[in-house]
Amino acid sequence: DGGITQSPKYLFRKEGQNVTLSCEQNLNHDAMYWYRQDPGQGLRLIYYSQIVNDFQKGDIAEGYSVSREKKESFPLTVTSAQKNPTAFYLCASTPEVGHYYGYTFGSGTRLTVV
């Protein structure tokens, strides 16, 4: 079955360390997105990518970096510059950016920084 795989499901890191969250899709979707979810808040867009080797900042990109070297993969690195990295991170994809298609979401990664 096609879908999005995020790994790991739970991640613990020490403060000051960079950490990379994996997102892989086998849907042949062009566009991929990273969202952050905090308790009591709606999801917020961190980065998105319309095509391989291209990505754009979302609303809360500071302290994060991404790459899109392959169509299937869109990893997110949470750097030590991110002031409050503990959160739930969701990856999503659509066939194309700006088209009226539904989103496919991954199952998320819960990051805890101690």
Added chain:
Amino acid sequence: KNEVEQSPQNLTAQEGEFITINCSYSVGISALHWLQQHPGGGIVSLFMLSSGKKKHGRLIATINIQEKHSSLHITASHPRDSAVYICAVRITGGGSNYKLTFGKGTLLTVNP
């Protein structure tokens, strides 16, 4: 002020009850999504609407573009419907038609 407001924030129902979750938005949109998030965190897309009404099983979603309002209804609710239901809109114009703006979600608990 949030661009997408959901009500209620929390809803507890007895099995079999008819449930309504509301979503109001303050901007022009090209589409509205209803999403379901289970306790494990994964999100499933339930509906995408740009007008009218859609039905899937016991779920019904409606949207009134003029009033900037959408409702999600669950008929004959069941404990397995317990989840967070999230409304999200795709805002028109300004080059942002790729992006979803999310409500904070409604936590639904259905007791047996």
